[in-house]
Amino acid sequence: MTKFYLYVSRYLTVLLFLITTVAWSQSTVTGKVTSADDGSGLPGVNIIEKGTSNGTVTDVDGNFSITVPGTATLVFSFVGYVSQEVAVNGRSSFNVSLGSDVTALSEVVVIGYGQIEKKDATGALVSLKPGDFNAGVINSPEQLIQGRAAGVQITSASGEPGAGINIRIRGTSSVRGGNNPLFVVDGVPLSGDDVTAGGSGAGLGSSSARNPLNFLNPNDIASIDILKDASATAIYGSRGANGVVIITTKTGKGASSALDYSYNLSFGKITKKYDLLDREGFLSAYEKFNGAAAVPTVDGGTETDWQDQILRTAVTHNHNLSFGAGDKTSNYRLSLGYMDQEGIVRISGLKRYTARFNGSKSFINDRLKVASQLTLAKTLDNGAPVTDNSGFEGDLIGSALKANPTFPVKNPDGSFYQISNNEPNPAAILAYSKDYTNTIRGLGNISAELQIVKGLSFKTVIGFDKSISSRKTAFSKDLAVTGIKDKGRLYLNDIETDNTLWENYFTYDNEFGKAKLNAIVGYSYQSFQKSTRSAQYTNFRTNNLDQMINNLASADQTAGKVSAAGGNSSNVTDELQSFFGRANLTFSEKYIITATLRADGSTKFGGDNKYGYFPSAAVKWRIVDEGFVPELFSDLNLRVGYGITGNQEIPHNLYQERQRYNDWNITNEGNMDGGAISGVAFQNPELKWESTSQINAGIDYGFLENRIRGSIDYYYKTTKDLLIQVTSAQPAVQPFVWKNLDAEVINKGLELSLEFDAVSQTNFSWTVNGNVAFNKNEVRNFNGLINTGRINGQGLSEAYAQRIAGGQPLYAFYLRPFIGFDENGLQEYRNDSDVQEFTGDSPLPKTIAGLTNNLKFKSVDLSFFFSGQFGHKIYNNTANAFFTAGALASGRNTTTDVVNSGETRVSSPDVSTRFLENGSFVRLQNVTLGYNVKTDNTFISSLRLFVTGQNLFVITDYSGQDPEVNTNKSIDGVPSAGIDYTSYPRARVFTFGVNVSFK
Numbered sequence: 001m002t003k004f005y006l007y008v009s010r011y012l013t014v015l016l017f018l019i020t021t022v023a024w025s026q027s028t029v030t031g032k033v034t035s036a037d038d039g040s041g042l043p044g045v046n047i048i049e050k051g052t053s054n055g056t057v058t059d060v061d062g063n064f065s066i067t068v069p070g071t072a073t074l075v076f077s078f079v080g081y082v083s084q085e086v087a088v089n090g091r092s093s094f095n096v097s098l099g100s101d102v103t104a105l106s107e108v109v110v111i112g113y114g115q116i117e118k119k120d121a122t123g124a125l126v127s128l129k130p131g132d133f134n135a136g137v138i139n140s141p142e143q144l145i146q147g148r149a150a151g152v153q154i155t156s157a158s159g160e161p162g163a164g165i166n167i168r169i170r171g172t173s174s175v176r177g178g179n180n181p182l183f184v185v186d187g188v189p190l191s192g193d194d195v196t197a198g199g200s201g202a203g204l205g206s207s208s209a210r211n212p213l214n215f216l217n218p219n220d221i222a223s224i225d226i227l228k229d230a231s232a233t234a235i236y237g238s239r240g241a242n243g244v245v246i247i248t249t250k251t252g253k254g255a256s257s258a259l260d261y262s263y264n265l266s267f268g269k270i271t272k273k274y275d276l277l278d279r280e281g282f283l284s285a286y287e288k289f290n291g292a293a294a295v296p297t298v299d300g301g302t303e304t305d306w307q308d309q310i311l312r313t314a315v316t317h318n319h320n321l322s323f324g325a326g327d328k329t330s331n332y333r334l335s336l337g338y339m340d341q342e343g344i345v346r347i348s349g350l351k352r353y354t355a356r357f358n359g360s361k362s363f364i365n366d367r368l369k370v371a372s373q374l375t376l377a378k379t380l381d382n383g384a385p386v387t388d389n390s391g392f393e394g395d396l397i398g399s400a401l402k403a404n405p406t407f408p409v410k411n412p413d414g415s416f417y418q419i420s421n422n423e424p425n426p427a428a429i430l431a432y433s434k435d436y437t438n439t440i441r442g443l444g445n446i447s448a449e450l451q452i453v454k455g456l457s458f459k460t461v462i463g464f465d466k467s468i469s470s471r472k473t474a475f476s477k478d479l480a481v482t483g484i485k486d487k488g489r490l491y492l493n494d495i496e497t498d499n500t501l502w503e504n505y506f507t508y509d510n511e512f513g514k515a516k517l518n519a520i521v522g523y524s525y526q527s528f529q530k531s532t533r534s535a536q537y538t539n540f541r542t543n544n545l546d547q548m549i550n551n552l553a554s555a556d557q558t559a560g561k562v563s564a565a566g567g568n569s570s571n572v573t574d575e576l577q578s579f580f581g582r583a584n585l586t587f588s589e590k591y592i593i594t595a596t597l598r599a600d601g602s603t604k605f606g607g608d609n610k611y612g613y614f615p616s617a618a619v620k621w622r623i624v625d626e627g628f629v630p631e632l633f634s635d636l637n638l639r640v641g642y643g644i645t646g647n648q649e650i651p652h653n654l655y656q657e658r659q660r661y662n663d664w665n666i667t668n669e670g671n672m673d674g675g676a677i678s679g680v681a682f683q684n685p686e687l688k689w690e691s692t693s694q695i696n697a698g699i700d701y702g703f704l705e706n707r708i709r710g711s712i713d714y715y716y717k718t719t720k721d722l723l724i725q726v727t728s729a730q731p732a733v734q735p736f737v738w739k740n741l742d743a744e745v746i747n748k749g750l751e752l753s754l755e756f757d758a759v760s761q762t763n764f765s766w767t768v769n770g771n772v773a774f775n776k777n778e779v780r781n782f783n784g785l786i787n788t789g790r791i792n793g794q795g796l797s798e799a800y801a802q803r804i805a806g807g808q809p810l811y812a813f814y815l816r817p818f819i820g821f822d823e824n825g826l827q828e829y830r831n832d833s834d835v836q837e838f839t840g841d842s843p844l845p846k847t848i849a850g851l852t853n854n855l856k857f858k859s860v861d862l863s864f865f866f867s868g869q870f871g872h873k874i875y876n877n878t879a880n881a882f883f884t885a886g887a888l889a890s891g892r893n894t895t896t897d898v899v900n901s902g903e904t905r906v907s908s909p910d911v912s913t914r915f916l917e918n919g920s921f922v923r924l925q926n927v928t929l930g931y932n933v934k935t936d937n938t939f940i941s942s943l944r945l946f947v948t949g950q951n952l953f954v955i956t957d958y959s960g961q962d963p964e965v966n967t968n969k970s971i972d973g974v975p976s977a978g979i980d981y982t983s984y985p986r987a988r989v990f991t992f993g994v995n996v997s998f999k
Contacts, residue, residue, distance in 0.1 A: 027070055029088055033062045035081070036099040039762065044253045044326075045078040045098070050085065057327060060258045060997055061941045110225040110246045112184075112235035113505055113520050113582070120518075120586060122594040122618035122639055123232025124696050124713050124751075126150070127225045133218070134865065135928045136950040136991045137266045137316050139341060139350060140213040141221055141247055142167055147850035147867030147925055149226050150713075150751035150771035152243075155966050159986030161341045161350035162210040162381050166966050166977075169228055169243030171747030171775045172810050172844055173692055173719040174647055175786065175974055181226075181243035182236055183213065186358075186373045188445050188463035188501055189239065191528045192649050195467040196381070196437050197493030204395045204429075204481065205387030205792075208968045215377035215441040215467075217337040217354040219262065219320040222250040229696035229715060230643025234616035235582055237598030238646035241692035241719065249373060251358045252324030252331040258941075259323050259998040266316035268987035270344050271951060272961055273311075275896050279303035279406050285899045289889040298891045300407035300417075306400040306893075309409060309427045310384075314342035314349075314987060324358075329366060332359040344987045345396070346430055348384040352377060367451040374444035383435035383473075386984045388968045392794030392881065393422050393481065397982035400426040402882045402892040418480035423892075425480070432479035434472075434545040441467035445501070455510035463501035470494045474548045477540055488540035490548050490555075498529040505580075514588045521581040531571040576648075577601045592620040594641075602648050602689075609688035616643025618696075635702030635709060640695075647690040650723050650738070684738055692719040710754040717747040724786070725973045743782030745810060749775035765856045772849040777842065782806040787814075789976040790969045791911050793881030799911045801875050801969075802843070802976055809842040811977045813873060816912035825885070825904025827912065839873075839913055843978020845920075846871030859934065865926040869964070874919035876960050877967070877981035884909045895959075919978060921956035921963040942997040950989040962986040 033045045041062025048055040049066070050073040058064045068074065070090040077083040081098040107118040109127040118127065126149040133144040142165055146154040157164040167180045183190045194209035225246040227233045233240030252258075277285060279302075287295050317340045324333030337354040360371035387395040394402055408417045409427045416428035445463035452458060470493075475481070477488035505522025539556040540548050547554045580598040594617065601611045618641030624633050698713035722741035751773040759766040782804070788811060789802030803814035817830035817837060827834075847870040855862045879895075888894045889905035930946035956963045965983045969976040 027090075027092055028065060028067045029074070029091065030063070030065045030093050031095045033058050033064060033076060033078075033096045033098060036097045037760065037765070039097075042078055042081070042098060045076055045081075048075045048077075049073070050075050055328060057253070059941075060253060060260075063941075110223060110248055111227065111232065112244065112246070113187075113503075113522065113580075114507065114518075116518070116584070119622070119637075120584065120592055120620075121232075122584070122592055122620040123227060123641055124229040124639070124698055124715070125225060125227050125232050126152075126753075127223060129223050130221070133221075133224075134926050134950075135863075135946070136926060136948040137264070137268070137318070137341060137989050138218045139339065139352070140165070140211050141216050141218055141224065142213060142245075144218055144221065145224050145226070147848075147865065148771075148852070149850075150753045151228060151749065151773040151775070151848070152226060153845060153848050153869070155964055156211075157208060157966055157968065158386070158984035159344070159962070160348060160384075160386065160984035161343045162214050162379070163984065164208050164968075165211050165213070167245075168844075169226065170694075170715055170717060170749060170773075171777050172977070173241060173717060173745050173747060174649075174690060175722050175724050175741065175745070175804060175810065176650065179242055179975075180649075181245050182233075182239040184236075184244060184246045185216065185375075185443060186247070186249055186445060187447070187461055187503075188443060188465060189236070189526065190443075190465060191497065191499050191530075192239075193497060193528070193530060195441060195495060195497055196439050196469045197471040197495050197532070197534070204385050204393075204475075205390035207383065207387045210379075210381055210437065210439075214350070214352065214379050215354070215439070215443070216247070216375065217320070217335070217339075217352070217356065217377070219322075219337060220249045220335050220354070220356050220375075221247055223248045229618075229641055229713075230645050230692070230694040231594060231596065231616045231618035231641030231696065233645050234596045234614050234643040235580055235598060236645070237578060237580065237614040238576070238600035238602060238612050238648045238689060240614070240645035241647040241690065249356065249358055249375075250322070250324075250333055250335075251360070252326040252333040257323065257325040260321070260995070261998075262318075262320045262993060262995040264316070264318040264991050264993040266314075266318070266341075266989050266991040268314040268316065268342075268344050268989040270311055270961075270985050271954070271988045272985075273307050274401060274961065276307070276401065276893050277405060277896055277899070278305075281896065281899070282405050282893055285888055285894075286891065288899070289885065289905045298404060298406065300404060302406060302408045304403075304405055304407060304409055306403040306405065306426050310346055310396060310400050310430060311344055311985075312342070312346050314344045316341040316989075316991075318993075329362040330360060333357070343382075343384065343984070345384045345386065345984060347382060347434075348386075348984075349382045351380040354378075369449045370447070371449075372444065372446040375442065377439075377441050379437075379439045379441070381437040381439070383437065384984070385429055385433050385435065386982065388981065389790065389792050390982065391792060393424060394882070395982055396426055396429050397984070398878075398882060399424045399429060401878070401982070402887065402894070404891060405893055416478075421480050421482040421485055428479055429481075432476035432543075432545075434474045434549065437469060437471040439467060439469040441465075455508060457507050459503075459505055459507065461501065461503045463503075465497070465499040465501075467495070467497045469496070472549045474545045476543045476545055476548075478543045487538045488543065488548060490537040490540070490552075492533070492535045492537075494533040496531045499527065501526045516586040516589075517583065518585075519581070519583040522579075524576075524578040524580065526576045526578075527573060528575070529571075529573045531569070533569045573603075575603045588625075590622045590625045592622070594618045594620075596643065600646065600648075604648055604650060605687055605689065607685040609686070612646050612689040612691070614644050614646055614691075616641065616645075618642070624702075632703055633701070634704070634706040635700060637700040639698040639700070641697075642693070642695045644691055644693045647692065647719075647723070686740070687723075687738055688721055688740055690719065690721050690723045690740070692717055694718075707757040707760065708754070709756075710752070712753075713751040715747075715749060715751075719745040719747075727972055741782065741784075743784075743806070744780045746778045746780055747775055749773060763858050765854075767854045769852040769854070770850065772847065774847050775844070776846065777809040777844050779804060779806055779808055779810060786974055788969070788971045788974040789813075789875070789979055790971050791875075791877050791880060791979075792981060793877070793909065794887075795909065796881070796911065800971060801877075801911050801979065803838070804974070805838070808838060809844055811843050811975075813839045813841045813843065813875065813913075813916060815839050815875075815916060816910055818912040818914035821902040821904075821907065825902055826907050827903075827910060827914070829912065834910060836911070839916065841873040841916060843872055843874065843919070843976075845869040859932045861928075861930045861932075863926070863928045864924065866922060867925045868920075868922040870920040872919045872978060873916050874958055874960070874963060874965070875979045876915045876917055876958075877969070877979055878960060878983075880909055880911065880915040881981070917959060918957045919963045921954050921958065923954045923964070924952040926950055927952060939998055940996060941999045942995075944995040946993050946995075948989075948991040948993070950991070951986060952988060 322335035885903035
């Protein structure tokens with residue numbers, strides 16, 4: 001028995017020793033994963049204990065912690081880097097450096113309904129990450145990528161905070177305003193409608209709606225992917241003709257929670273004031289045209305710089321706070337943002353409050369993934385009275401340009417000096433007007449993705465995009481402007497949108513020997529509801545702007561007075577039902593074929609044209625993998641694709657005859673009076689999609705282990721069945737009819753991109769990134785004529801500067817050919833004719849380009865970015881309306897060049913090539929200098945300080961304030977391009993910022 005106990009005792013001792021040994025062999029290993037290129041920490045690196053499912057990911061700074069046996073081997077892998085295996089060998093801490101995988105080209109790009117490795121992409125697309133984005137005061141996503149992608153032209157309507165945008169991918173294709181691309185935010189396609197109202201300004205003119213993308217906080221964006229050719233955009237069918245921009249927001253990363261905060265402080269000032277006459281120059285010039293005896297009639301006895309009266313140094317504050325984390329099965333990120341941007345025109349500005357949540361969680365052994373995104377934004381726009389179409393009286397900008405520089409700002413008693421309704425005091429306009437817009441917008445989705453079997457999954461997505469916007473514009477009765485003085489005016493405009501999305505699709509991803517198949521098939525339904533309300537009130541008993549806005553009873557209710565000047569309302573719903581599929585087949589990792597088909601059914605069209613079908617096909621040959629390619633090449637691909645896409649960005653239900661209740665007034669008893677039901681359009685059951693066919697051929701290349709890399713693309717786009725509103729020959733029962741124009745718009749061009757690692761060393765690197773695109777635009781097979789480009793100014797009623805016609809580019813300039821002034825100072829035109837004709841000039845740039853240099857020396861980084869547009873013209877409507885001898889002789893100020901131009905005071909300011917100028921420019925768009933502070937702090941993991949300069953200088957021959965401008969000068973809904981009229985000026989901005997991450 002004793003021997004038995006001794007045996008058991010020895011056995012238990014050995015067993016206890018073994019258990020203890022195993023237990024102690026399980027230890028926690030820590031370390032950091034860095035990039036071999038620059039030594040920076042790599043976030044999100046996957047770390048797996050080889051042969052097991054035990055793993056983790058690095059945090060935002062590349063740090064990791066994992067518990068493994070001392071004999072384990074860890075596998076480190078990260079997209080774009082060579083995987084590495086490291087044996088622990090009993091160590092408790094070590095660091096790993098991963099080198100770039102220059103041959104794998106495994107960068108992930110987002111495409112419609114999924115993502116794909118860049119090496120497998122057959123379409124023409126550009127993927128931009130935060131490191132590629134523009135810095136500084138950025139209040140909407142498109143400003144992040146301006147000038148960064150070949151063939152993508154981005155122009156804001158003006159320098160006003162929140163101003164509308166024009167984005168053209170591979171040229172302009174439509175004769176209507178629907179030329180912007182489709183924006184998709186975290187899988188939810190936006191409607192493209194205005195979500196804020198345009199405004200009316202009585203005699204001051206009307207203004208355009210604000211940028212519908214302002215609700216997105218640029219700090220929340222993880223990537224922007226631009227799909228350019230039909231093979232890439234056909235998956236979006238009827239909305240892909242003008243390209244697709246896919247915006248993906250940031251998610252949580254790193255096993256430990258990360259708290260990030262950033263603050264920017266910016267100062268902006270006008271880049272270029274107009275060279276106007278001062279007091280002495282003005283009186284001397286007035287004497288030249290009118291004689292010395294007339295000078296006292298215009299001498300106000302003082303000197304005022306009216307541009308200084310309306311301009312200021314603008315200050316912007318921008319705060320961003322985010323908190324998040326992530327691992328293999330879940331992630332979350334919550335962010336808050338606040339921006340307070342002053343405009344350089346007094347009283348103007350934009351405030352934005354944003355909150356965003358992204359989160360996902362996997363269940364059932366990672367077979368089911370549930371994710372959601374939610375954005376809430378409140379935007380407050382304070383507008384200045386800067387308009388698109390003021391008359392000769394001028395809006396705020398126009399009044400400041402033409403105001404007599406000898407007039408005082410105020411009278412001795414402190415009241416504003418106001419000489420007449422036709423010559424408003426710019427300072428009084430600011431003091432006696434108020435225009436603000438309050439917009440609340442929510443966008444989000446919830447999705448569930450189930451892996452049915454290996455390689456086959458099903459995903460369902462429910463999304464929404466809802467906004468409520470209210471704009472209130474008030475003018476005090478103290479303002480001396482026609483229609484406002486002694487009455488006051490109030491304009492109320494409300495817009496509500498409610499868009500919903502439901503999508504379901506299957507994804508199949510599998511390999512068959514040397515073949516690999518990725519395919520999707522699905523269904524989508526999206527509804528777009530929009531309601532509008534507008535009203536105008538006048539005859540106010542108060543001059544208090546806040547009372548006017550908040551208390552309609554302050555309008556005069558006495559007998560014989562009308563408190564409401566009119567209004568209108570609408571409520572429409574459109575629906576889009578779609579079926580789509582795409583297959584991407586790869587053979588031997590060298591030959592790739594992609595085929596796509598989408599069928600869209602829209603309530604915007606009737607009869608047999610409710611559905612449109614949009615196919616595409618593309619092939620890619622990875623030539624670099626063939627044995628005959630020299631070792632000089634690290635990448636060489638050939639891509640060819642063709643497809644058909646559509647455009648349905650037109651107002652609601654145009655194929656039916658429609659009616660409206662309009663022109664109502666409110667009587668003293670509160671009843672509607674004077675309203676009538678009237679037809680507004682002939683029916684057209686044959687109305688159908690605008691379609692664009694496009695062929696694309698491209699080459700991707702890389703040399704010297706990919707130190708030199710880029711792409712070359714050629715495209716040819718044909719757009720037909722152009723949607724347009726045609727004015728009916730009068731008299732007619734209805735004023736217009738919607739038709740498909742029997743014409744074609746051709747855009748053809750070449751795009752080049754090049755990235756070059758000029759220096760790539762541990763302590764110093766220099767990368768050059770350039771792109772250039774050439775585009776030719778032409779209207780073909782069109783026998784009609786359509787006028788657009790309305791020109792404003794005294795004596796310019798019904799004047800226009802552009803015409804759409806066969807053989808010409810869209811919006812071609814159509815002007816009198818000015819050749820100078822004769823001996824009497826009168827305008828002369830070629831062939832002694834004052835008839836307008838095509839000038840051969842286009843407002844559409846033939847060439848757009850961007851050049852970026854990124855340099856890094858140890859902890860210091862410097863980047864500078866140039867952008868340019870070339871080969872187009874701008875019509876200077878501002879000069880046409882205000883800077884003429886006739887205006888100067890009438891007692892209005894002008895630019896200094898008018899005095900000795902040779903023009904007489906009675907010369908007519910006709911629409912002519914006199915005011916057509918070269919619009920080409922090169923702009924130093926952005927310079928950023930940053931410093932990454934080394935931190936050993938317990939709480940701070942990273943700290944970055946930077947300063948950014950925006951719009952530092954422009955090289956151009958254009959005489960206006962800035963050549964990058966596009967005032968809305970449409971006629972009958974047909975847009976214009978390249979016309980400048982009293983545009984809100986652009987600023988030069990300096991930003992000082994700090995980014996800090998907490999452990």
